[in-house]
Amino acid sequence: MNWIEIFRSGISTGTVLLIASIGEILTERAGIQNLGVEGMMLVGAMAGFKVAFTTGNVWLGLLAAIAAGGLLSLAHALVTIHFQADQTVSGLSLTFLGTGLALVLGDGLTGQTGPVIPRASIPLLSQIPYLGPVAFADHNLLVYFGYLLVPVVTYFINKTRPGLHLRAVGENPAAADTLGVNIYRTRYLYTFIGGCFAGLAGAAISVAIAPGWYSNLTVNGQGWIAVALVIFAHWNPWRAAMGGYLFGILRRFTLDLQGPRILFGLANPFFYNTNLVFFLQMTPYILTVIALIWGSSAARKKRIGAPAALGTPYQRGERGL
Amino acid sequence: MRIPYPVLLKRTEDTPKWLPVVTSVGAVLLAFIISGIVLAATGANPFKVYSYLYKASFGSWGAFSDVIVKATPLLLIGLGCSLAFRMRLWNIGAEGQFFVGAFMASAVVMVPLVNLDTTPRWAIISLMAVLGMLGGALFAFVPGILKAKLNINEIITTLMLNYVAVLWNNYWIFGKWSESGFQMTKTFPKSAWLPRLADYAKQVPAFSGMTLHVGILFGLFAAVIVYLIIYRSKWGYKITLIGDNRRAARYAGINITTNTILVFMVSGALAGLAGMTEVSGVVHRLQERISTSYGFSGVIVAWLAKLHPFAVIVVSILFGALLVASREIQPSGISFLIQGITLFLVISSDVLLKYEIKWVRPAQETAQ
Numbered sequence: 001m002n003w004i005e006i007f008r009s010g011i012s013t014g015t016v017l018l019i020a021s022i023g024e025i026l027t028e029r030a031g032i033q034n035l036g037v038e039g040m041m042l043v044g045a046m047a048g049f050k051v052a053f054t055t056g057n058v059w060l061g062l063l064a065a066i067a068a069g070g071l072l073s074l075a076h077a078l079v080t081i082h083f084q085a086d087q088t089v090s091g092l093s094l095t096f097l098g099t100g101l102a103l104v105l106g107d108g109l110t111g112q113t114g115p116v117i118p119r120a121s122i123p124l125l126s127q128i129p130y131l132g133p134v135a136f137a138d139h140n141l142l143v144y145f146g147y148l149l150v151p152v153v154t155y156f157i158n159k160t161r162p163g164l165h166l167r168a169v170g171e172n173p174a175a176a177d178t179l180g181v182n183i184y185r186t187r188y189l190y191t192f193i194g195g196c197f198a199g200l201a202g203a204a205i206s207v208a209i210a211p212g213w214y215s216n217l218t219v220n221g222q223g224w225i226a227v228a229l230v231i232f233a234h235w236n237p238w239r240a241a242m243g244g245y246l247f248g249i250l251r252r253f254t255l256d257l258q259g260p261r262i263l264f265g266l267a268n269p270f271f272y273n274t275n276l277v278f279f280l281q282m283t284p285y286i287l288t289v290i291a292l293i294w295g296s297s298a299a300r301k302k303r304i305g306a307p308a309a310l311g312t313p314y315q316r317g318e319r320g321l
Numbered sequence: 322m323r324i325p326y327p328v329l330l331k332r333t334e335d336t337p338k339w340l341p342v343v344t345s346v347g348a349v350l351l352a353f354i355i356s357g358i359v360l361a362a363t364g365a366n367p368f369k370v371y372s373y374l375y376k377a378s379f380g381s382w383g384a385f386s387d388v389i390v391k392a393t394p395l396l397l398i399g400l401g402c403s404l405a406f407r408m409r410l411w412n413i414g415a416e417g418q419f420f421v422g423a424f425m426a427s428a429v430v431m432v433p434l435v436n437l438d439t440t441p442r443w444a445i446i447s448l449m450a451v452l453g454m455l456g457g458a459l460f461a462f463v464p465g466i467l468k469a470k471l472n473i474n475e476i477i478t479t480l481m482l483n484y485v486a487v488l489w490n491n492y493w494i495f496g497k498w499s500e501s502g503f504q505m506t507k508t509f510p511k512s513a514w515l516p517r518l519a520d521y522a523k524q525v526p527a528f529s530g531m532t533l534h535v536g537i538l539f540g541l542f543a544a545v546i547v548y549l550i551i552y553r554s555k556w557g558y559k560i561t562l563i564g565d566n567r568r569a570a571r572y573a574g575i576n577i578t579t580n581t582i583l584v585f586m587v588s589g590a591l592a593g594l595a596g597m598t599e600v601s602g603v604v605h606r607l608q609e610r611i612s613t614s615y616g617f618s619g620v621i622v623a624w625l626a627k628l629h630p631f632a633v634i635v636v637s638i639l640f641g642a643l644l645v646a647s648r649e650i651q652p653s654g655i656s657f658l659i660q661g662i663t664l665f666l667v668i669s670s671d672v673l674l675k676y677e678i679k680w681v682r683p684a685q686e687t688a689q
Binding site for chain 2: 035039075078079082083084085086088089090092093094095096097098099100101102103104105106107221224225227228231273275276278279281282285286288289292293296297
């Protein structure tokens with residue numbers, strides 16, 4: 001078993017979860033829960049691949065994916081912020097809407113090949129033994145974008161003025177309102193940004209990590225795993241990144257378990273009985289549940305909770321629309 | 322945020338009884354208009370698609386029988402979701418509970434749990450139904466207890482378990498129960514089939530080829546039971562109270578933990594029964610594609626029906642029609658698209674129920 005390759009590929013696939021869950025963290029920090037990540041990712045994956053395929057320019061594809069995810073999220077924003085609809089149901093409908101849109105607009109794209117995000121190695125860093133080939137060599141550029149994203153978003157949330165406003169809107173919108181923060185505008189903005197990230201995450205699959213359009217199997221539940229990661233990560237980008245990479249590594253590990261005839265000195269059951277592989281394929285989903293249990297019990301102990309106003313609409317008495 | 326429209330929303334308590342019906346119907350109509358625009362944008366002719374939709378679903382008795390067959394699992398799942406959603410429990414796991422129900426029902430035939438040649442048909446079918454419900458209930462018990470005891474987000478857990486259930490079924494149909502290498506079990510013997518109209522074609526020639534099976538009666542019966550639970554029983558009152566005001570319910574001494582688990586299990590049992598009716602009434606074997614996202618469409622059905630059991634019957638027939646028609650419509654995402662748009666418009670239209678909308682002149686507004 002090639003451990004370097006397992007970690008390498010884990011970081012690469014984990015980047016998808018990282019980008020999506022950081023977007024969702026920003027949205028949820030503003031008090032809006034958007035469960036439509038799966039739908040937005042699908043639309044992003046479709047738009048990214050379709051535009052990259054038709055124009056031949058992968059960067060235009062990325063832009064299209066970001067725009068598509070962001071636009072779709074505005075439907076959720078409008079319904080939950082202005083119409084004060086239930087965020088759970090709205091998020092679910094967004095998943096349906098996104099899946100439907102992606103399937104309809106992506107019709108006929110299956111089996112095509114388009115341009116992909118270029119790969120690069122970081123000079124010097126890629127020379128470090130073990131760490132270099134795992135983290136800094138021959139990755140697609142979105143992986144490095146993921147590295148930058150985590151500290152930048154953390155700094156933004158915790159140290160900047162707009163970040164302070166963001167937290168205030170999610171924790172205590174009434175207080176933020178009296179300080180002159182525009183609650184509705186802030187919530188629209190971060191729902192949109194979350195959607196953009198989800199769209200980008202989708203494109204990270206379709207034009208970088210597993211290039212191509214495979215209808216709704218392209219995303220295959222990763223959007224939901226990203227939502228779960230947010231809870232596991234206690235709304236903290238660093239933990240989301242760790243969780244995302246860990247998931248990627250485990251996914252690749254379970255894939256590689258199927259290869260060798262001998263596993264840890266024993267006959268490999270997954271090689272000799274291929275049907276057992278279905279149990280291996282269950283692991284990411286079961287692990288998500290376990291991560292949720294673990295994450296939320298740890299959160300209870302440390303008294304970290306969800307943003308206090310998460311899921312509750314804000315209403316300013318009688319209001320104009 | 323002040324959008325320059327002269328509209329003022331005013332919270333209102335007294336909604337007329339007819340308004341929810343009007344907004345729901347209006348939302349569905351609007352959804353069809355918007356989907357039509359999207360269809361036109363993708364190059365299809367929406368009028369053709371819709372007339373085809375109608376013909377493929379209500380054009381003949383045979384087609385209508387197919388619609389009812391598709392509506393059966395939606396009805397059962399929609400009822401289960403209605404019950405859970407009343408308590409604000411988001412059981413999105415009907416899909417998985419459906420698969421486990423189908424698996425348990427199939428186990429009766431495949432293991433086999435009873436002697437298929439000597440046991441009477443009604444006994445086999447009853448056992449399949451009971452085990453299907455048990456399977457769905459037990460599979461829903463997991464997210465139920467996690468929610469009740471540890472307050473783990475049930476949306477995520479139910480969704481993740483959906484994937485687990487599908488893979489679990491795959492393990493059996495690809496492996497042990499595989500019919501000579503195909504990804505399906507052998508066809509069940511007739512004694513494990515739910516009676517169908519076509520079975521009586523000898524007596525009533527008009528029934529020949531009609532796939533409608535007894536499962537719909539299970540669904541209608543379940544609708545009455547769920548109605549009685551919600552509107553006529555103490556338990557239903559407790560469920561609604563917990564959903565509307567958790568704190569009040571807790572002060573009233575209602576056991577939220579137990580009720581969470583119970584409601585989850587009943588909801589799962591209905592989805593499991595839906596899985597049983599599908600394998601025993603429609604496909605007569607366990608295979609990979611026994612569900613066309615019934616579990617998720619059931620969520621929409623429940624919401625569109627405003628969680629009312631009898632409305633669920635009507636809505637599930639409409640959605641059954643959509644599913645029947647979309648089998649043959651390309652691209653395949655159209656039914657998802659219409660469902661998504663419908664759900665969005667329905668939840669948006671709720672604002673009309675909660676608020677009175679007043680048009681105000683700008684001058685009047687500044688005077689306030």
